[in-house]
Amino acid sequence: MISTMAHIDPKAELGSNVQVDPFTMIHGDVIIGENTWIGSNVTIYPGARIGKNCRIFPGAVIAGVPQDLKFQGEESTVIIGDNTTIRECVTISRGTVDKQTTVVGSNCLLMAYVHIAHDCVIGSNVIIANSVQIAGHVSIDDWAIIGGSSAVHQFVKVGMHAMISGGSLVRKDVPPFTKAAREPLSYAGVNSLGLRRRGFSSETISHIQEVYRYLFLNSLNNSRALEEIEINLPATKERDEILNFIRSSERGVMKGYIN
Known part of the structure; x- marks a missing residue:
């Protein structure tokens, strides 16, 4: 289940039935839960804590050093829940001294080219569509959906069951149960269908x-x-x-x- 062409640090902890495809690198101080699949050319840096039954597609980078000039090399983590899918070329930075961790919940779908910056807290059952860029310290509650190519400003909060239109510039908080669209981003009704x-x-x-x-x-x-x-x-x-x-x-x- 683990390719001989993958490099796995002996200090990494892999659960049972973990599959690792060729040309992937898993550093030390990494924990991966059982039945998780990791595709080719994935890089998982120290501090990653990945749950069970996850799928991580080629090119993803997990627990990279934060893109924050204030970061001083402090120990921090990325925590990813169970049953979460991380598609191609997603990047998730580990935390800074602020929260010490970046969190992605269970049963989430992060589509291709999503970036989640340091100290973000993403709830469970969240869908983040292609090329969404999320700055540091953002909070997204359970069941929220972020449309493709949206950009979320640092420290923004998105409430549970909210749905944000594709291509949005999210500079303000989006309350729970709402739909958000237009420019500037504004209330577009309650997310009744969801x-x-x-x-x-x-x-x-x-x-x-x-x-x-x-x-x-x-x-x-x-x-x-x-x-x-x-x-x-x-x-x-x-x-x-x-x-x-x-x-x-x-x-x-x-x-x-x-x-």
């Missing part, structure tokens, strides 16, 4: 839509909209997820609907 596919009821989706009417369609500033939502709409897990996301935003959230 939510239905994941088992959300029509009543729950309607409730989420009502929350966003206050935030993005009623010409209220965020502070006033949050007050009105708490007064007029019943408390639910989804409502509180949205309110907490807006209140904790440091970069500010994307714009409301633009005609």
